[in-house]
Amino acid sequence: MLGATFLHLAAPDFTLRWTHSVERTDWVERWTVADDRLRLRDAAVRGSGAGMEPGADAVLRDGWWVSPGGLEVPALHLAASGETGGGWTLCADGTCREIGAAAGAPLRLAPCANGTAD
Template sequence: MIGLCMGLAGVVWAQVPTAEFTLAWQHTIEKIRWEEDYRVGAEGLLLGEARVKGSGAGMEIPADAELRGGSWHYQRQLPPLQPLRLGRTPEAGDYQLCFNQRCHSMSDWLGPPQASQPAVELWSCELDSPASLVDEGRGG
């Protein structure tokens, strides 16, 4: 079964048994929520729709974005990401992973962001046995 792995340089820190998820975070300066929907496949993480509540410093809304329900919705054409590298520091706050209709801080799996480990990578991977998987966003 393919799922989502979190870690760095190919070292798995946590596994999440999901075929799709939303990555969400708050812009550090503008305090505006961003969301990106991903599908997990053998070739990597495929970005679907993205949403942002507004624009600001370094947050230009794409020209083809549509305003719906208070958020700008748009799609970017990117090849599958394998891995997706994220900066993760105490000053920036934490990311959320949303799947199965619930959102969880990455801290649930990885502990709080630390200056000594300022990055994390997400990639699609073959999951270990069901007994060793992270269930519903809590460390296992």
């Protein structure tokens, strides 16, 4: 795939952190790879506002609205406009990396089929 970058994670769990582009509020999601899908374990947002209202099942813990997961998707697509003041922080395997901070094509996070990149 031309221009593609692949990141292989040793462990199935990863965390995405970012700041909401309008409300300037922190958001955290914990994901796990489950076979050929990504499963949201839980999500937390520090506050509420435009497009980020906590779900009905969210509980307030130490200033964060925490919602249980359950959502399963084949892939995550993260837009990278370069206009939001930052990208996402992807943490896995004890290391954190910033992704999608500069304008570019959307980023796709997905499990690899049979250990190979798709």
